Amino acid sequence: MTTNKETFLRLLEEHKGIVIKICNAYCPAKNDKEDLSQEIVYNLWKAFASYTPDYKFSTWLYRVALNVAISYYRREKRSLQFSAYDEDLIVFNDEGYDKALDGNLFLLQQFIFELKEIDKSIMLLYLDDKSYRDIADITGISETNVATKINRIKTNLKAKFSNQ
C-alpha cells in the first residue's frame, strides 16, 4: 500500500461515522446503504488527491460524501458505472446498525427520511453540531440562508412531535 493510501485509510477510519450517518439518512434499505457506502468511499479516494490538509478533513469528507449521496438518492437505481461488491464495507460487532429505534429517535429518523435532499444534508450537519459557517461552507448556501432553513426545519420538527 502506498503512503497516500495509508493516510486515506487512517483518515477514513477516524471519520467512518460520517459515512455511516449519511448512508443511514439517505437509504432506508440495508442493501442500498451498503452500495452507497462503497460508492462514497470510491469517490472519496478518487478526490483524495485534491485534498489539502489546511482544510478540515471532516468538512471535505462531508462535501464529497453528501454530493455522492444526493446523486445516488436522485438516480433511484444504482449507478451503471459503479457496481458494488457483495461483501460489507463496514462491519458491526453488534446489531446496532440495524437496530430499530424507539420513540422520539424513531420519529426523528422518520422526519429525516421525509426531508428533501438538501434539507436532509443541512439537518445531518445540524445534528452533528456543525456551526452555521461550516454548514454554509459544505452546502454552498449562505450562512443567513442556512439559519433560515434550520429554523424552518426546527419548526416543522416541533410540529411533528407535538402532533404525536
Add this chain to the structure above:
Amino acid sequence: MELDELKSMWRARDASIEKSAKLNTQLVDKIASRKIQSFLKPVLIQNKIVLTSHLLFIAGLIIFLVYHIVELPYALSALVLLLYYVYLSVNCIHQIRATRNVDRSTDILGKQTALAELNTQILQYPRLSVLSIPIFLSFPVVVMKALIDVKLNYFNGLDIITHTQGKWWTVELIVYILFIPAGIWFYHQLSAGNMDKPWVRNVIRFVSSKKVYKAAQFLKELQGLKGEE
C-alpha cells in the same frame, strides 16, 4: 421533548453505532484500485466536437456574409443562421463549463447545479424548436448559394431565391417576423426556472423523460436556494 435533548440522544446513538463499526480495509483497498471511466468524459468530448463544428460553420457563414453583404435575401439568411450558431456555440461553451464544474465544484449547491444542468441539457432541443423554423428556411438559401459560389454542382446549380422568383424570400420574411420573436420568447419561457408555470411543466413533462423532468424540478429548487441569498 426539547430539541437539544433530542439532538444529544441522536449524537449518543451515532457515537454508539460508530463504536461498534469496523472498516473493512481490504474492501477499501479493492474499491480504491478500481478504474471506472467517468461518464463526464464522453459528454465533454461530444460537446467539444459539436463546438468545433459550430465554429467552422460560423467561419463559413462570415465568409459568405462578406461576399453577399449587399444582396439582402442572402445576407439576411446568413445573418439569421450566424446568430443561431453563435448562440448554439455559447450554449455549448456553457455545457463544457458545467461538465468541468461537476469535478471542480466542491460544495453541494455548485456540484448538484452543474449535474442538474447536464441532466437537463436535452431540453435545449425543444426550447429551440420554434426558433428552428426560420433556420430551416434560411438553410437552403445559404447552402445552395454557397455551393454555386464554390462551383459545386450538387443541386444542378439551383438557387432557391431566383428559382422561386422571390416567393421563398417572401415566405422567409413572414416567418422571420412571426417566428423569431415567438422563438426567443418560447426559448426563455421553457426553462427549469419557470417550472412553477403549469404550461411549462406540462410541456417539459410531455417532451422529456421522467429523469429529465425530475432534474429540471431539482434545478429549479437549487436555483431557488441560490436566489434566496
